[in-house]
Amino acid sequence: xxxxxxxxxxxxxxxxxxxxxxxxxxxxxxxxxxxxxxxxxxxxxxxxxxxxxxxxxxxxxxxxxxxxxxxxxxxxxxxxxxxxxxxxxxxxxxxxxxxxxxxxxxxxxxxxxxxxxxxxxxxxxxxxxxxxxxxxxxxxxxxxxxxxxxxxxxxxxxxxxxxxxxxxxxxxxxxxxxxxxxxxxxxxxxxxxxxxxxxxxxxxxxxxxxxxxxxxxxxxxxxxxxxxxxxxxxxxxxxxxxxxxxxxxxxxxxxxxxxxxxxxxxxxxxxxxxxxxxxxxxxxxxxxxxxxxxxxxxxxxxxxxxxxxxxxxxxxxxxxxxxxxxxxxxxxxxxxxxxxxxxxxxxxxxxxxxxxxxxxxxxxxxxxxxxxxxxxxxxxxxxxxxxxxxxxxxxxxxxxxxxxxxxxxxxxxxxxxxxxxxxxxxxxxxxxxxxxxxxxxxxxxxxxxxxxxxxxxxxxxxxxxxxxxxxxxxxxxxxxxxxxxxxxxxxxxxxxxxxxxxxxxxx
Amino acid sequence: xxxxxxxxxxxxxxxxxxxxxxxxxxxxxxxxxxxxxxxxxxxxxxxxxxxxxxxxxxxxxxxxxxxxxxxxxxxxxxxxxxxxxxxxxxxxxxxxxxxxxxxxxxxxxxxxxxxxxxxxxxxxxxxxxxxxxxxxxxxxxxxxxxxxxxxxxxxxxxxxxxxxxxxxxxxxxxxxxxxxxxxxxxxxxxxxxxxxxxxxxxxxxxxxxxxxxxxxxxxxxxxxxxxxxxxxxxxxxxxxxxxxxxxxxxxxxxxxxxxxxxxxxxxxxxxxxxxxxxxxxxxxxxxxxxxxxxxxxxxxxxxxxxxxxxxxxxxxxxxxxxxxxxxxxxxxxxxxxxxxxxxxxxxxxxxxxxxxxx
Numbered sequence: 001x002x003x004x005x006x007x008x009x010x011x012x013x014x015x016x017x018x019x020x021x022x023x024x025x026x027x028x029x030x031x032x033x034x035x036x037x038x039x040x041x042x043x044x045x046x047x048x049x050x051x052x053x054x055x056x057x058x059x060x061x062x063x064x065x066x067x068x069x070x071x072x073x074x075x076x077x078x079x080x081x082x083x084x085x086x087x088x089x090x091x092x093x094x095x096x097x098x099x100x101x102x103x104x105x106x107x108x109x110x111x112x113x114x115x116x117x118x119x120x121x122x123x124x125x126x127x128x129x130x131x132x133x134x135x136x137x138x139x140x141x142x143x144x145x146x147x148x149x150x151x152x153x154x155x156x157x158x159x160x161x162x163x164x165x166x167x168x169x170x171x172x173x174x175x176x177x178x179x180x181x182x183x184x185x186x187x188x189x190x191x192x193x194x195x196x197x198x199x200x201x202x203x204x205x206x207x208x209x210x211x212x213x214x215x216x217x218x219x220x221x222x223x224x225x226x227x228x229x230x231x232x233x234x235x236x237x238x239x240x241x242x243x244x245x246x247x248x249x250x251x252x253x254x255x256x257x258x259x260x261x262x263x264x265x266x267x268x269x270x271x272x273x274x275x276x277x278x279x280x281x282x283x284x285x286x287x288x289x290x291x292x293x294x295x296x297x298x299x300x301x302x303x304x305x306x307x308x309x310x311x312x313x314x315x316x317x318x319x320x321x322x323x324x325x326x327x328x329x330x331x332x333x334x335x336x337x338x339x340x341x342x343x344x345x346x347x348x349x350x351x352x353x354x355x356x357x358x359x360x361x362x363x364x365x366x367x368x369x370x371x372x373x374x375x376x377x378x379x380x381x382x383x384x385x386x387x388x389x390x391x392x393x394x395x396x397x398x399x400x401x402x403x404x405x406x407x408x409x410x411x412x413x414x415x416x417x418x419x420x421x422x423x424x425x426x427x428x429x430x431x432x433x434x435x436x437x438x439x440x441x442x443x444x445x446x447x448x449x450x451x452x453x454x455x456x457x458x459x460x461x462x463x464x465x466x467x468x469x470x471x472x473x474x475x476x477x478x479x480x481x482x483x484x485x486x487x488x489x490x491x492x493x494x495x496x497x498x499x500x501x502x503x504x505x506x507x
Numbered sequence: 508x509x510x511x512x513x514x515x516x517x518x519x520x521x522x523x524x525x526x527x528x529x530x531x532x533x534x535x536x537x538x539x540x541x542x543x544x545x546x547x548x549x550x551x552x553x554x555x556x557x558x559x560x561x562x563x564x565x566x567x568x569x570x571x572x573x574x575x576x577x578x579x580x581x582x583x584x585x586x587x588x589x590x591x592x593x594x595x596x597x598x599x600x601x602x603x604x605x606x607x608x609x610x611x612x613x614x615x616x617x618x619x620x621x622x623x624x625x626x627x628x629x630x631x632x633x634x635x636x637x638x639x640x641x642x643x644x645x646x647x648x649x650x651x652x653x654x655x656x657x658x659x660x661x662x663x664x665x666x667x668x669x670x671x672x673x674x675x676x677x678x679x680x681x682x683x684x685x686x687x688x689x690x691x692x693x694x695x696x697x698x699x700x701x702x703x704x705x706x707x708x709x710x711x712x713x714x715x716x717x718x719x720x721x722x723x724x725x726x727x728x729x730x731x732x733x734x735x736x737x738x739x740x741x742x743x744x745x746x747x748x749x750x751x752x753x754x755x756x757x758x759x760x761x762x763x764x765x766x767x768x769x770x771x772x773x774x775x776x777x778x779x780x781x782x783x784x785x786x787x788x789x790x791x792x793x794x795x796x797x798x799x800x801x802x803x804x805x806x807x808x809x810x811x812x813x814x815x816x817x818x819x820x821x822x823x824x825x826x827x828x829x830x831x832x833x834x835x836x837x838x839x840x841x842x843x844x845x846x847x848x849x850x851x852x853x854x855x856x857x858x859x860x861x862x863x864x865x
Contacts, residue, residue, distance in 0.1 A: 305743055305744055324748075325743070325744065326747075329746050344744070346737035346741055346742075347738070348737045349733065349734070357734065357745045357747075358745050360730055360731075369726055371725055371726065371730055
């Protein structure tokens with residue numbers, strides 16, 4: 001049979017690195033096709049070839065049986081291939097409508113026809129369930145809404161095939177559900193979706209077929225209905241997923257105590273509202289909740305970059321509510337930030353420089369105001385090896401790495417300091433299965449060694465897999481605190497929407 | 508001593524290539540303009556070149572201008588590196604120059620080396636203080652340092668003029684000389700080329716370049732400054748005192764500008780003259796742009812700017828081409844430097860796509 005889209009024997013090299021080697025991908029019309037693989041498996045390269053951003057060294061692309069020569073994204077768009085990048089390409093100060101029309105003005109002959117544009121976009125909105133206010137500026141939108149704008153942009157440009165590059169990595173569970181509804185509507189209307197993701201659950205839920213890449217080669221294509229999640233995982237990482245080794249709970253004395261804590265958010269008064277909890281050494285406390293319920297403000301107050309309005313924070317017996325970031329770090333606090341690009345890395349600096357931040361001014365690396373780069377390089381190479389960061393060397397610019405590798409730099413930096421307490425925010429967001437597994441095991445090892453871990457995550461699977469106790473945040477307060485044994489996804493879900501006590505009674 | 512091969516020597520080589528490409532493009536564009544004006548392009552460029560490099564005196568004039576541009580270029584580059592935009596180099600330079608002149612004509616009984624050292628220190632302090640004022644306003648009130656530093660230029664120029672005309676007015680001089688008393692003879696810097704204005708200032712400036720380079724690469728505070736310049740939020744999240752670093756980088760930038768002022772007074776003018784120089788600060792920003800904010804590339808960029816300044820003097824004297832021709836050329840170069848964003852945006856795209864395969 002002939003395929004809607006076929007990539008045949010694609011090979012792409014970057015210098016001595018082979019990113020794609022004889023990759024084959026066949027997409028049927030009107031299907032949701034998941035493209036899976038670890039970070040660095042060659043998915044992005046392949047999709048960039050399809051989108052005309054890169055030209056393959058060898059191989060051919062066929063669209064409805066016709067051979068395509070894509071020299072630029074413009075060519076791809078004209079052929080009806082659209083792409084929604086993981087990092088959105090939108091102008092924050094412009095409105096939704098302007099962003100969609102930019103470079104592709106409404107088809108009036110002379111003037112910019114706003115009315116026509118609005119009519120066309122509103123048609124997409126109803127048909128594909130993409131509610132976004134058209135006259136709002138991009139900077140005022142949520143991540144989920146921005147993604148809808150990107151999808152609309154592709155549709156407006158006539159896309160028949162839409163590539164979604166890790167679309168759920170930064171979405172809340174609710175937004176993910178909404179995205180899936182849109183994807184189904186697109187499929188019903190004859191669009192073809194290529195869906196890139198690391199999350200097995202989502203892949204199983206939304207895709208019709210799955211193609212896995214590993215180390216730049218095609219592993220195979222399967223029908224989703226005919227495989228189990230474990231089989232897909234094996235295709236991706238080439239082995240079975242290891243069971244997490246979780247030692248029995250040996251909680252000791254309190255490491256972190258938060259009492260009656262109030263913290264203001266950027267736009268609202270009580271983002272964290274009289275919150276109290278204790279985190280003991282040797283335990284993992286999961287903070288669950290829909291994003292935007294005070295998690296960000298709480299962690300920022302805990303690490304010391306956001307002022308505390310009232311209430312106390314005690315770290316290993318010392319009052320740190322007014323202490324600086326560094327003071328808390330010196331007490332043994334480490335932090336894996338939720339937004340790795342903005343809060344966890346200096347992208348222009350190299351890997352080594354990113355790895356030593358925080359230890360750069362103390363022996364062995366810091367020495368009376370000077371930095372001993374030779375020691376730093378040694379230490380970095382060691383960390384790169386231990387944490388399996390894929391890079392030519394420690395001098396590589398951090399911004400050149402893939403998302404998963406960036407996260408590994410942060411984890412390596414924070415956990416190599418032998419912290420006594422770790423605040424981990426969305427530690428595996430956008431990170432592939434292999435790396436996730438590794439990061440999870442690291443957190444469990446900290447716990448086994450008597451460290452305390454506060455795990456803030458929107459991913460309930462992650463929370464349930466690691467936590468000893470779970471606190472659900474709702475509107476800045478604890479709507480529930482439960483032991484792991486008592487928690488279930490359904491119960492947590494109800495707490496997440498503030499259905500506190502009644503949920504417990506029903507359970 | 509190779510802390511970072513990509514940030515150090517290799518980056519300089521890359522910058523050098525980029526620099527040459529930019530300059531070549533600018534000269535080409537400028538040639539079109541000259542052709543439109545009916546000038547002989549070859550002749551103009553030849554005069555420009557010989558005016559900058561041919562013969563001892565022309566080359567001395569090039570070095571004379573390279574020397575202050577080293578410092579203002581460094582001052583601008585280091586500010587950009589730390590993420591603060593110091594557009595107030597001119598003002599800081601004036602404050603430093605006046606402080607140096609004051610030391611030079613006040614403590615006339617001190618021996619030369621001591622007097623020079625004292626004058627330089629006073630100038631660094633004055634320039635740094637003036638820059639920190641802007642830094643403080645930024646940090647305390649959240650004002651944009653771009654506007655503040657720019658406006659403080661006018662304040663500094665007029666304030667030093669006031670000092671010259673009133674508190675330090677020298678009776679008996681014609682008021683249109685608008686200058687302070689002369690500095691002590693022993694405070695003059697040693698000429699490197701006898702009879703020219705090339706003095707030890709050039710060596711001091713080069714030393715400053717090396718020191719600043721070593722500072723950014725090898726010290727904790729220099730590293731933290733680059734960290735703040737690269738991502739201040741990350742720096743804050745990692746326990747770096749961001750505001751303190753920003754104030755510090757302002758002070759260093761202003762101090763270098765002040766030192767430049769001192770060397771101009773001690774090396775060239777011998778007293779503080781109202782409006783004794785114009786545009787050194789902004790030419791410094793061009794130098795910084797050309798150098799890609801890399802201290803090690805600053806000398807080359809400064810030499811180029813110095814040669815342009817020197818060559819254009821010759822152009823005016825001999826070539827019958829107005830000096831503004833050189834200004835136009837500089838303008839085109841600045842535009843070309845900023846346009847370099849085009850290819851680098853492309854590179855960014857490429858990087859993003861490559862990121863997936865690493």
